[in-house]
Amino acid sequence: MPGRPLTASSSDPSSDPAAELTFEAVLAAAEIVRTELAPSPLQAHPLLDRALGRPVLVKHENVLPTGAFKVRGGVHLAARLTDAERAHGLVTCSTGNHAQSVAYGARLAGVRATVVMPASAPAAKRDAVRALGAEVVLVGASLGEAAEHARARAAQTGASFVCPTDPRIVLGHATAYLELFGQAADAGAELSALFVPVGSGTGAAGACLVRDVLAPDCRVVGVQSAAAPAGWRSWRSGAIETAPATTRAAGLATTTGYPRTQAVLRERLDEFVLVDDDAIDDAARLLATCAHTLAEGAGAASLAGALARRMDGLVAVVCTGANASADEIARLAGSVAAA
Incomplete structure (x- = not known):
């Protein structure tokens, strides 16, 4: 409801890139987020399992208000x-x-x-x-x-x-992964890997913060478009790098690495893969036809990563957003018709 007062804090965000990004801070953020947002489902889709040739769970952040985890x-x-x-x-x-x-x-x-x-x-x-x-x-x-x-x-x-990697933003995003690992544990599901799309890297950083405590044996794999590789380059080099962003996936179209999230990813991210935009479109088609889910490019990227990087065991992907553009929907319709 517009104008409803929320709990305020008088402290400014830290200038230390990762100083406030702790598991304890994620737990505190979750107390706030759950008062406004219901948990999003973590679901299996048999047709998707068949298409991938192995089991996969989908975290449906696309059902949240605004249609995205952010x-x-x-x-x-x-x-x-x-x-x-x-x-x-x-x-x-x-x-x-x-x-x-x-x-x-x-x-x-x-x-x-x-x-x-x-x-x-x-x-x-x-x-x-x-x-x-x-x-x-x-x-x-x-x-x-x-x-x-x-x-x-x-x-x-x-x-x-408000920087997209403000610690308050990162901690809010991390609550998606607190839910995910908790839901998997409640279902008795042991995840071997979690694929997370990377634009600014807030989701992947949040996933690492939670994974380290709740599921240390699960690998966290970042996925970025090869047409917007600034985050991937920064992770590989250990320095903040820039790169052109020509990807069709708007949610991945960042032109620079971000110091705060890179500080976490360099230490904790297990792997980082690049996928091309056509592979992202193919993953969006699979989500539409096998998981009854409309995904924008960034929302399909983690599935594209799981298709590109085959791993044994149960894996999870995150549909981070459903806000597909008209062009994305047109491409999806065309690919479904051709299938």
Whole structure:
């Protein structure tokens, strides 16, 4: 409900890249997130098992409000806003799902929000952000250009810039994996691997934080589009790197590695694979036909990774979002018709 007050925090986020990212902090975030969001299901789909030739569980984050896991970050952020943030509002940048997350959280907390999006952001996601009450500003051809403008706009207006890897956002996202590993344990399912899509890396970092405590034998594998490999390059080199983002999957279209999440991933991520955009489209088709699930490109990427990196045992993938663009739906319809 718009304007409903949430618990506030007067402390500012730490400047130390990973200082606040602990399992205990994930547990605290979960207490907040569960007051607003019901757990998303972790499900088996026999037709999907048959298509992969081995068992797989799907974490359906696509059923959450805004249609994506990132709403968890917005809900947690709303409860942890500083007094200055409440007074002067928020500015962020995004290609879509983070934008909706911050807009959703701002509406919960009753604060102003401005979202800077690149011109390439899908129209449906721009409209969704506006519907949640945030102002949308279109700037630049890439997320990097939008981010530069968003930071400048925050400095000029006195609003607070919310980085997509703000610790409050990362901890909110991590609650998806607290649920996932808890659900698997409750079902007596022992996971050999978990595949997680990587854009800014918040989900993969959160998965590692939880896995290390609840399922240390499970491998966490990051998956990124080969057409937007900045995170993969940063993970491999140990330094923050940039790369062009030409992927069709808007949720993966990051042009740089992010220090906060890379600090976690370098130490804890087991593997990192690149998949091409056609493979992501193929995975989206499988989710539609075998798991009754519409997935955007980023939401299908973890399944594409599981198809590319065959592993023994039970694996889990995460459908992180269902906000497919018109072009994605058209490609999906075409591939289904041709199958």
